[in-house]
Amino acid sequence: MDIFKGKTTAAEVARQYDLTVSEIEGWIDEAQRSMENGFKARPKDIREQYESELRETKEALGEAHLQI
Template sequence: MSEEAPVKWWTAKRKTAVVRDIFKGKTTVAEVARQHDLAVSDVESWMDEAQKNMENGFKSRPKDLREQYESELRETREALGEAHLQIYALKKWRRLLDDEENS
């Protein structure tokens, strides 16, 4: 068995080749993880992402990639806004408690 140099950066093209080999039955998730010193969950997440994106390819009108990213960006901004409000409220609550203790 030949020793391959460790992969420092997994490009989309390389991930695609690995996932394609798994789908074709040429290798398994566990084998890929072991060969490349990856967590099984990392390889499984690549497979999940590939399956999610394949569904879009089979639709009669595939969702525009930009639209997908904009939707994800909107959701991320909303989550960030909620987190910001929670942090603000917790800081304010903490200041009120500190003021109450110092009085």
């Protein structure tokens, strides 16, 4: 969060936590994409997406049980 707030840099955080700058930058990019998607999506859309994924997961689990 301090990187987003401009209080520190990716290089400083990488040194502090013994990580590479590319790891930190990857996490920053992923966080930005997630935030952008969060602003674009409506809560109802997100709920429908999760319910659909849950249904698909339950179906796959049921099929796996039948195969076993």
